[in-house]
Amino acid sequence: LEIQSIRVFFAISPSKFIQRQLAHQAELLAPICGGRQIVMPHFHLTLVFLGNVSVQRIETLRHTMRNIAAKKFALCLNKISYWKHNQIIYLHAKQFPAELFDLVTALQSTLSEAGFVFDHRVYKPHITLFRKAAHPVNTELINPIHWPVNQWTLLQSKPTQTGIDYVPLGHWRLK
Numbered sequence: 001l002e003i004q005s006i007r008v009f010f011a012i013s014p015s016k017f018i019q020r021q022l023a024h025q026a027e028l029l030a031p032i033c034g035g036r037q038i039v040m041p042h043f044h045l046t047l048v049f050l051g052n053v054s055v056q057r058i059e060t061l062r063h064t065m066r067n068i069a070a071k072k073f074a075l076c077l078n079k080i081s082y083w084k085h086n087q088i089i090y091l092h093a094k095q096f097p098a099e100l101f102d103l104v105t106a107l108q109s110t111l112s113e114a115g116f117v118f119d120h121r122v123y124k125p126h127i128t129l130f131r132k133a134a135h136p137v138n139t140e141l142i143n144p145i146h147w148p149v150n151q152w153t154l155l156q157s158k159p160t161q162t163g164i165d166y167v168p169l170g171h172w173r174l175k
């Protein structure tokens with residue numbers, strides 16, 4: 001008997017309107033940094049990364065989300081930075097709102113209580129714009145991206161013939 005598992009994580013996903021702004025920012029950077037630009041439908045900000053979860057437990061995972069009451073917030077994305085260790089260029093903020101960290105903390109404790117395991121590395125919120133960047137970029141945006149967030153999503157990272165796809169498995173509203 002084979003127990004099938006899927007790769008999943010919680011994230012916030014931008015609307016089309018915000019996706020276009022992220023893509024525009026990436027277009028401006030592309031000639032400077034090189035590398036593989038993230039395609040518009042793949043933009044996201046990870047909240048908690050679980051990795052492999054057995055298919056049988058996904059319904060329980062979704063169910064535990066009902067215990068979370070977290071508040072709406074808005075991100076002001078105003079910095080572009082580079083991580084040398086994985087050659088990623090990412091968008092982030094000088095200051096993230098406390099509500100973002102509250103949401104992550106609520107997810108972590110709810111998941112722990114329900115017996116789910118997840119990545120415990122120090123949480124560094126970011127939106128990956130490029131992988132395998134050839135040149136580092138570290139800059140501040142003159143026109144920050146204002147992203148109002150009113151829900152979070154469970155995403156499956158699904159391998160395809162051409163790469164990966166992110167498939168939404170559920171979403172929950174912030175209050």
Ligand code: 2AM
Nearest residue numbers: 009044045046049088119121127128157
């Ligand atoms: P990255 O963009 O910096 O690679 C899907 O893989 C998402 O989960 C991506 O946002 C990825 O971050 C993040 N991710 C992948 N592996 C992870 C891990 N072990 N811990 C935390 N986040 C991870």
